[in-house]
Amino acid sequence: MTYFIWAIIVNVTLSLIGLVYRLVKGPSVPDRVIALDSIGVSIISLVGLFSIFIKTSFYLDIILLLAILSFIGTVAFSKFIEKGEIIERDNSR
Amino acid sequence: MTILANILIVLTISFGAIFIMVTAIGLIRLPDVYSRSHAASKSATLGVMSILIGVFLHFWLIEDHFNPRILLGILFLFITGPVGGHVIARAAYFSGVKAWKGTVKDELKPEYERKMKEASIKEKE
Numbered sequence: 624m625t626y627f628i629w630a631i632i633v634n635v636t637l638s639l640i641g642l643v644y645r646l647v648k649g650p651s652v653p654d655r656v657i658a659l660d661s662i663g664v665s666i667i668s669l670v671g672l673f674s675i676f677i678k679t680s681f682y683l684d685i686i687l688l689l690a691i692l693s694f695i696g697t698v699a700f701s702k703f704i705e706k707g708e709i710i711e712r713d714n715s716r
Numbered sequence: 717m718t719i720l721a722n723i724l725i726v727l728t729i730s731f732g733a734i735f736i737m738v739t740a741i742g743l744i745r746l747p748d749v750y751s752r753s754h755a756a757s758k759s760a761t762l763g764v765m766s767i768l769i770g771v772f773l774h775f776w777l778i779e780d781h782f783n784p785r786i787l788l789g790i791l792f793l794f795i796t797g798p799v800g801g802h803v804i805a806r807a808a809y810f811s812g813v814k815a816w817k818g819t820v821k822d823e824l825k826p827e828y829e830r831k832m833k834e835a836s837i838k839e840k841e
Contacts, residue, residue, distance in 0.1 A: 627726060631733045638740035645743045645752075653749050653808035657756045660800055661739055664760045667793070668736060671771040671786075672729075680775055686768070686789040694796040701807035 628676050632669065639665045656700045663693030721777040729770035735763030748816035749808045757801025765790050 642665065646658040667689050674682040742755030772786040809824060 624722060627729075631729055634733045635736055638736050641740035641744050651749060651808070651813050653804055653811070653813060654752060656804050657749070657753050657801075658743060660804070661743060661756045661760050664739075664764045664793070664797070665736060667789075668732065668764045668767040671768055675771055675774050678779070680779070680781055680783055683771075683775075683783060683785050683789075687785060687792065690789055690792050690796065694792075694800055697800040698803055701803045704811050705807040 625676070628672055632672050632676070635665055635669055635672065639669075652704055653701075656697060656704070659700075660693060660697050663689060663696075667693075718778065721773065725770050725774050725777075728766050728773065732763045732766030732768075732770065735759045735766065739763060747818075749813050750805055750815060753801050753805045753808070757798055761793060761797030764793055768793070 639662065642658050642662050646655050646662065649655045649658060667686050670682055670685050670689070674680060736759075739756055739760045742759065743752055746752050746755055768786055768790050772783065772790075775781045775783050775786070809828075815822065
């Protein structure tokens with residue numbers, strides 16, 4: 624079981640290197656944001672596998688935190704790309 | 717019983733790892749933003765959900781520790797993954813990223829041009 628978890632961790636880390644390649648090279652800004660989103664997802668699965676590997680369940684809170692941070696980062700970046708500002712101020716009210 | 721639980725965990729985690737790998741290959745090989753977002757949002761969500769189900773089964777069946785936080789994380793990822801993909805593809809279209817030259821059909825283009833014409837008329841008035 625330990626060797627199996629090692630193999631899966633190596634597999635996910637290799638995928639992470641591929642995503643970092645897209646993050647560095649990506650021709651446009653939305654490419655890089657998509658790569659960042661996928662990197663967040665891969666890091667979530669690495670946290671789960673690592674907590675199996677060292678047999679503790681204290682790290683599982685990080686999964687929720689990383690999921691929320693990754694989603695908020697994606698939404699903020701896309702609003703910035705589309706409109707040029709993140710929080711719209713409406714002064715007419 | 718432990719062997720059966722181990723077989724279940726190994727199957728779910730291998731399934732998820734294969735999908736994470738497919739995500740990386742798709743992001744490297746596909747030609748433009750829209751197809752890349754298609755690869756990233758769907759297969760990455762399925763892969764991480766499957767890996768987290770494997771982690772949940774491991775802590776429940778082998779270490780006797782029912783952990784509802786992982787289930788909450790799976791639900792959150794299931795809701796937010798496709799929403800994030802949609803939002804970033806929409807932002808890419810409206811900020812003017814060109815599609816790949818082999819694209820066959822662009823159904824949003826006439827609607828977008830009509831909206832832009834209406835906005836320019838309104839600005840003149």
